[in-house]
Amino acid sequence: MLKIVNYFLALSNHFEYDCMKTSKYKIIEVASELGAGKRGTSLAYAALHIADAERQHPVLSNIPHHKVVDHNHLIGSKPAYEHAKYISDLLEVNTNICKDVDTVLTEGKFPIIVSGDHSNxxxxxxxxxxxxxxxxxxxxxxxxxxxxxxxxxxxxGNLHGMPVAVSLGLDNLDRTRNMVDEDLIPYWDKLKRIGSKDISPKIDTTDIVFIALRDFEIQEYFLIHDYNMKTFQPFDIKSLGIASVIQLTIDYLKDCDVIYISFDVDSLDTTISVGTGTPVYNGLQISEAKELLAAFMHLPQTKALEITEINPLLDNNNKMAKVVLDILDVVI
Ligand SMILES: [Mn+2]
Structure with missing residues (x-):
């Protein structure tokens, strides 16, 4: 009898612990995938939810969940602009995301944004x-x-390759290679100014750190070089070790009052990141991702986390979602 009582006590303690652990968070599901070239990231939250239900100790199921209105009904329709596909629709979606993230922060909660493609x-x-x-x-x-x-x-022309330029308020006109339709420029400028406070840029070029960066075009490289942006590429991570990368990142951002973390699953090595649209070899190991996210999530300045580009349609047995849950398990 005592054994049974102890069992239920342990169970209820675990439940209380889980509730304590998860009550500070709110999941914002952004299923929008119009910014990507491959289809399927709109299913990211469903993939995580299914993988979570199979776990002995669920990670996400106790966290309240809210879904942002998207325009995925346009999948299959012809984009109006070749060099910024679905930009007018993604302006609306991202305006919705902005309002919802702001609302969750106003509620005093920590938003975990489960995002389709990275344009979100x-x-x-x-x-x-x-x-x-x-x-x-x-x-x-x-x-x-x-x-x-x-x-x-x-x-x-896919907007998931542009969110950092938008947030930094950069056009990179010196390296123009496309004949851009003039009609799209007002949308591009509005993307940079999303939010009721009409602020652009959202962040300074000195207040971003790229980790696991290893696949970029020359036009992007020029911006990194021009503004001397902080990067940790695979060579740096291997030579410094992940603990130093963490410390150097924290030191570099020490003047920032607020930190936003964006975790694209293609940061992980291709041996792990099958279920994503643009995998690149020589990426992070799972243990490294756990260390990075655990350290950054525990910073008092950190106010939001985005997890993005999980694509179960490209995956093998929902592995990507399972890996993300393993990482989140040590992080939240
Ligand atoms: Mn990305």
Whole structure:
């Protein structure tokens, strides 16, 4: 009998612990995938939810969940502009994201944004900046890619390659390679100014750190070089070790009052990141991602986390979602 009582006591303690652990968070699901070239990231939250239900100790199920209105009904329709596909629709989606992130922060909760493609970071960063409009916002961008393209430089026209340029307010006109339709420029400028406070840039070029960056075009490289942006590429991570990368990142962003973390699953090595649209070899190991995120999530300045580019349609047995849950398990 005593054994049974103890069992239920342990169970209820675990439940209370879980509730304590998860009550500070709110999940914002952004299923929008119009910014990507491959289809399927809109299913990211469903993939995580299914993988979570199979776990002995669920990670996400106790966290309240809210879904942002998207325009995925346009999938399959012809984009109006070749060099910024679905830009007018993604302006609306990202305006919705901005409002929802700002609302969750106003509720005193920590938003975990489960995002389809990476163009949704435009709205997330805008929401954080709109809420903390008089504060200095820093970004930790954990991604294989720089996402520093603009309509003037993009080879694909997909907006998921542009969120950092939007947030930094950069056009990169000096490296123009596309004949851009003039009609799209007002949308591009509005993307940079999303939020009721009408702020652009959202972040300064000195307040972003790229980690696991290893796949970028020359036009993006020029911006990194021009502004002397902080990067930790695979060579740096291997030579310094992950603990030093963490410390150097924290030191570099020490003047930022607020930190936003964006975790693109393609930052992980291709041996792990099957379920994502643009995998790149020589990426992070799972243990390294756990160390990075655990350290950054525990900083008092950190106010939001985005997880993006999980694509279960490209995956093998939902592995990507399972890996993300393993990482989140030590982080939240
Ligand atoms: Mn990305």
């Amino acid at each position: 970071a435009i709205g997330s960063i805008a929401g954080v900046k709109n809420h903390f409009h008089d504060k200095k916002v820093g970004v930790i961008w954990i991604d294989a890619h720089a996402d520093l393209h603009t309509p003037f430089t993009t080879p694909s």
